Amino acid sequence: MKKRYFSALIFLFCIALLSSMTISAADTITYWSMWNKGEPQQQVIEKAIADFEKEYKVKIDVKWVGRDVATAIKPRLLAGENIDLVDQNGEELYGGLVANGIAERLNDVLELHVPHEQKKVKDVLSKETYSPYIRKDGSLYIIPYSFVSSGFWYNKTLFRELKIEPPTTWEEFLDMAGKMRKARLEPVAFGLQTGVYRGYFPYLTAMRILGAGSLNDAAGDPTGKLFEDPRWAEVGDVIYTLSKKGKNILMKGYESSVYPAPQMDWVMGIAGTFYCGSWIPIETQSAAGPDFEYGTFQFPTFKNGKGDPTGMECSPFGYAVLKDAKNKDLAKKFIAYFLQKKYAESWVYDTMNMSPRLDAPAPKELKDMKEALNRANSTFRLNDGIQADYPEWYADVYLPTLSEIFSAKITGKQFQAKLRDETIKFWAKKSK
Amino acid sequence: MLMESPILNNRYKNFILATTIPVFILYGIFMIFPILQSLYYSLFDWSGFTKNMTFIGLKNYAELGTDNFFLKTVWTSLKYVLYGGVLIIGITLLFTYAITGYKSKRMKDLVQMILFMPNTVSPVALALLWGFVLNTRWGLLNSILQGLGLGFLAQGWLGDDYIFGAALSLLVWIHVGFFIVIYLAGADRIPPSLYEAAEIDGANEWKRFIMITIPLLKDVIETSIVLWTIFAFKIFGYIYAFGAGGCGSDPSPGIRNLSVQLYLTAFGKRTPINRLAYASAMAIILLLLVAILIYLIRKVFKSTEILEY
Known part of the structure; x- marks a missing residue:
């Protein structure tokens, strides 16, 4: 009888161990964000993270670092820590990660499908929101989820x-x-x-x-x-x-x-x-x-x-993926996932910001600006x-x-x- | 008696060794090693994002010699040392004179506490508050001046022409409260018999302060000058927050000391300069400058007699 109980316990322990191992390090995205815990922007992203984790049975280990995220990742990268995904404004991402050659080319993300929609990322995004960031060789290192003008x-x-x-x-x-x-x-x-x-x-x-x-x-x-x-x-x-x-x-x-x-x-x-x-x-x-x-x-x-x-000026806030990151593909999947219309709408209404999605509305306070952008034949970077x-x-x-x-x-x-x-x-x- | 016994003497030595060696080890790890590491990094071209470093020898130092922006911050740091030193030591001495004259110990403690209070508040909060006080349109200072009919004295205190003075006034306000504690502790050590004898000889309060208190505070004054020199180069939070100008802007060049410039060069934030190795060279220059200044201050004070009582 005792033996049976003991075997059952071992069996349960193994099941527990196996289930905890189903989300291994290989299925974990390490994400460092420019938003602080409690900010409306953080809450929208947090909701998307929870949905993504549930849908793809993966884990996103997110650090809400705040605006100094580009500075904060430096010692971690030097110490050999893996960081897959970083969000920040385009200028800081380009001045830091891209200028130092440690950002991944993200042109392939434009070809990914936005989950639950029959469109590709490049079809839902307004090109004007990222085109000034395309390098002379055609490389793009940022995919925007928001932009300011x-x-x-x-x-x-x-x-x-x-x-x-x-x-x-x-x-x-x-x-x-x-x-x-x-x-x-x-x-x-x-x-x-x-x-x-x-x-x-x-x-x-x-x-x-x-x-x-x-x-x-x-x-x-x-x-x-x-x-x-x-x-x-x-x-x-x-x-x-x-x-x-x-x-x-x-x-x-x-x-x-x-x-x-x-x-x-x-x-x-x-x-x-x-x-x-x-x-x-x-x-x-x-x-x-x-x-x-x-x-x-x-x-x-x-x-x-x-x-x-x-x-007119267009300054995207978006994602960069680290070139040597362990889970680049999964990180890119999340980028496409967050560009779904429901999150874009939430971004607009809950944070009073503009979304780079072509079909996203604009808060009434930003209506004139969004219309000007729709009329604009070109955009340029801040400064x-x-x-x-x-x-x-x-x-x-x-x-x-x-x-x-x-x-x-x-x-x-x-x-x-x-x-x-x-x-x-x-x-x-x-x-x- | 304790030192005379050879056994105890040995034990005492062992005790000293046992307690000081860990301190030296920690000092080596957390002070000497980082300094040597900075010196090493300063010989490279390096952003700090990757492990790729290019050896460039003394090029960073050569560039610093022609970097007008860096030279300007060295000059600004020296202005903080000089103007700040004169103002802080002068005002602290005046307060020492006033407070030592109080008969009531409670009153002494109260004034001391009020003066020291800013040192217990976050530098960022104080710097922002000072920015609001000196704001041209909404600021308290200009409002008071206008209220007193002195509107012609109201200025744009945060503009290029006055911003150094505005930052200096913040530092003076904070540090007078810090140094007053040291000065009063020094003044309290002076035997009352010296004042009594001077009083009998007919010296008034001011004369007693000039002839007895100040000479006997010479070592305290020296320490405070050394401390202020170090502070003036190293202070970061007050200057960074006061001059940042909001919206992620960097502090105005007119008020940056070496520490602030070093940080902006290493990390840059909105202006992503990211030259960690170049900033390391700045750190080495900062160390040398402070060491030279302290050596000179010590030398000046050594040449004057320290009175004992």
């Missing part, structure tokens, strides 16, 4: 009251600023001390006047010749016009203004517009109140501008990609020069000359 934010009610139409050209923009001044409104809320804000106007002007890729090419040109194009002086002139010594379009005190003051100045109605990313409704809705009518218009165009007048491709040039040459032109310490021509000279010096130092 930017535009001039305005309060539609206020514009109606002032009888202002959202401008499309530089002349209309100046006219709008004049009307706002007459109505005792600051035309544009702005904070020079926040790097993201400082970068917007100069690079967007360059995208309109010189075209996408112009800033990136010029930044990487050791001869400085690309900055000799006189249109760079025009870019400088536009920034000078915005400054206090130009047409004084930027809000008073902008030189010392810092996040979040400008967006609060705008939402409180002190300023008429504010240029920023698509996250603005999330950050300002509590101060704005339920009746606030969010609207956006795109950066104005310039006469004889070489850039695409419909072009034309220089922050990721030439980070030291961006920090050492570009940002300090922008500070000078915004403070009207230099003119448009001096701006052009300074960019050229400092770029030559920068690359000469690097070549030593």
